[in-house]
Amino acid sequence: MIEEKRKDLSVRAERAILLGTLPSKGSANGDSLEELGRLAETAGAKVVENVLQKRDKIDPTYYIGRGKAEELAALCRDRDIDVVICDDDLTPAQVRNLEHLLNAKVVDRSELILYIFATRASTSQAQTQVELAQLEYTLPRLKRMWVHLDRIEGGIGTRGPGEKQLEVDRRLVSKKIFELRKRLKGIEDRRHHQVAARSNCLKVSLVGYTNAGKSTLMNSLTQAGVIVEDKLFSTLDTKTRTLHLENARRVLLSDTVGFIKKLPHHLISSFHATLEEVKQADLLLHVVDVSSPAALEQIKAVDEVLKELHCERKPTLLVLNKIDALTEEATLTLFKSMYPEAVAISSLTGEGLSELKKRTQEFFDRRCVELRLTCGIEDGRLTAYLYQKGYILSKRLHGHKISFHLLMEERYIPKISQLARDVEMSYAQDCHSE
Numbered sequence: 091m092i093e094e095k096r097k098d099l100s101v102r103a104e105r106a107i108l109l110g111t112l113p114s115k116g117s118a119n120g121d122s123l124e125e126l127g128r129l130a131e132t133a134g135a136k137v138v139e140n141v142l143q144k145r146d147k148i149d150p151t152y153y154i155g156r157g158k159a160e161e162l163a164a165l166c167r168d169r170d171i172d173v174v175i176c177d178d179d180l181t182p183a184q185v186r187n188l189e190h191l192l193n194a195k196v197v198d199r200s201e202l203i204l205y206i207f208a209t210r211a212s213t214s215q216a217q218t219q220v221e222l223a224q225l226e227y228t229l230p231r232l233k234r235m236w237v238h239l240d241r242i243e244g245g246i247g248t249r250g251p252g253e254k255q256l257e258v259d260r261r262l263v264s265k266k267i268f269e270l271r272k273r274l275k276g277i278e279d280r281r282h283h284q285v286a287a288r289s290n291c292l293k294v295s296l297v298g299y300t301n302a303g304k305s306t307l308m309n310s311l312t313q314a315g316v317i318v319e320d321k322l323f324s325t326l327d328t329k330t331r332t333l334h335l336e337n338a339r340r341v342l343l344s345d346t347v348g349f350i351k352k353l354p355h356h357l358i359s360s361f362h363a364t365l366e367e368v369k370q371a372d373l374l375l376h377v378v379d380v381s382s383p384a385a386l387e388q389i390k391a392v393d394e395v396l397k398e399l400h401c402e403r404k405p406t407l408l409v410l411n412k413i414d415a416l417t418e419e420a421t422l423t424l425f426k427s428m429y430p431e432a433v434a435i436s437s438l439t440g441e442g443l444s445e446l447k448k449r450t451q452e453f454f455d456r457r458c459v460e461l462r463l464t465c466g467i468e469d470g471r472l473t474a475y476l477y478q479k480g481y482i483l484s485k486r487l488h489g490h491k492i493s494f495h496l497l498m499e500e501r502y503i504p505k506i507s508q509l510a511r512d513v514e515m516s517y518a519q520d521c522h523s524e
């Protein structure tokens with residue numbers, strides 16, 4: 091029954107009007123609904139018109155002013171509109187009032203993003219995550235969905251379902267949410283341990299706005315064969331591949347779901363399992379599409395999501411992607427002056443990729459010391475510590491001894507001698523000069 095109602099939120103093949111507001115002061119930005127348009131098209135809707143109203147305060151009843159809402163109602167009638175898609179999130183009351191006035195379905199930004207995620211989720215983990223986010227979003231809006239059902243059954247004006255039915259339905263949804271949360275907790279715990287178990291490798295995660303070119307970069311660096319599309323949210327799960335650097339160094343590179351401004355909070359909290367690689371990464375590569383006019387705004391949006399994931403303090407290297415698509419050289423100069431540490435690349439042509447690898451390697455070389463260490467095979471506590479805190483490049487057994495070649499942050503080194511008595515240790519540089 092729940093599934094049946096949720097289908098009603100589909101916007102596939104429907105004629106849509108995009109609706110948004112602008113601050114009354116400041117220049118009118120013709121592009122302000124462009125992203126919403128791309129989202130709507132990704133979801134399969136056919137955008138017929140954009141409607142923008144200048145106002146500083148959102149109207150609590152209709153989101154836009156009453157007069158404008160009435161104009162919009164006439165437009166919906168004239169242009170045979172099925173759905174009005176709003177660039178901001180709406181309260182359940184605003185949706186109800188607008189739908190009543192417009193006689194068209196009203197979908198807000200979060201709902202649209204959730205719908206896209208739901209249609210694109212292919213792994214069972216992603217499906218569970220999206221289903222949970224959708225139900226959490228839906229629960230306070232259940233009453234409204236009954237109105238939808240009424241309409242489908244030709245029921246406008248007929249008596250709506252009783253409060254009792256609504257109560258039953260709420261209980262069903264709450265129960266389902268509880269079950270999904272439990273299932274997801276299990277998935278999250280497993281993911282956490284799986285990722286943590288890979289601690290003998292340095293972990294690098296690609297993050298960035300959707301469509302910034304993360305998957306293209308992943309493919310160029312590792313031949314991973316990740317799907318690349320000029321669509322929003324092409325990637326919804328996480329792929330990890332080994333990236334080989336110089337001197338036997340290798341890192342695990344992960345590509346994951348893209349971010350977007352005003353990403354629904356329920357989605358972020360549901361996607362913790364998918365974002366586990368980001369949370370446990372040693373280094374983040376923040377990929378930006380510098381050819382987009384909204385690049386600066388997108389950097390800010392990504393930083394916001396990273397904050398929500400408690401990753402804002404992670405070492406991050408900004409990667410200025412798509413430099414081949416820049417029409418003006420001044421844009422790159424501006425970005426370089428704003429972010430002097432950033433690396434400029436084109437994932438498509440390969441320009442700048444060797445510099446990016448070099449900078450990644452330098453990051454680890456700065457942070458870690460290269461060690462050679464030999465201990466007894468019975469020194470379990472020390473071996474466990476090396477795996478936990480270090481990055482093992484190679485190991486060799488000889489008799490009752492075990493030798494490691496590893497990288498380790500300097501701060502973890504003093505404890506080594508406390509964990510085992512008979513340890514031989516030297517810095518790798520010393521070994522080379524032997």
Ligand SMILES: Nc1nc2c(ncn2[C@@H]2O[C@H](COP(=O)(O)OP(=O)(O)OP(=O)(O)O)[C@@H](O)[C@H]2O)c(=O)[nH]1
Nearest residue numbers: 300301302303304305306319323324325348437438
């Ligand atoms: N011109 C140009 N296009 C690029 C470059 N890198 C990626 N693209 C294009 O940008 C679009 C999006 O690329 P993806 O790699 O799928 O982007 P993504 O960041 O993984 O996107 P999501 O998975 O949706 O978050 C595709 O059409 C790519 O061909 C680049 O360096 N230059």
Ligand SMILES: [Mg+2]
Nearest residue numbers: 304305324325
């Ligand atoms: Mg991708």
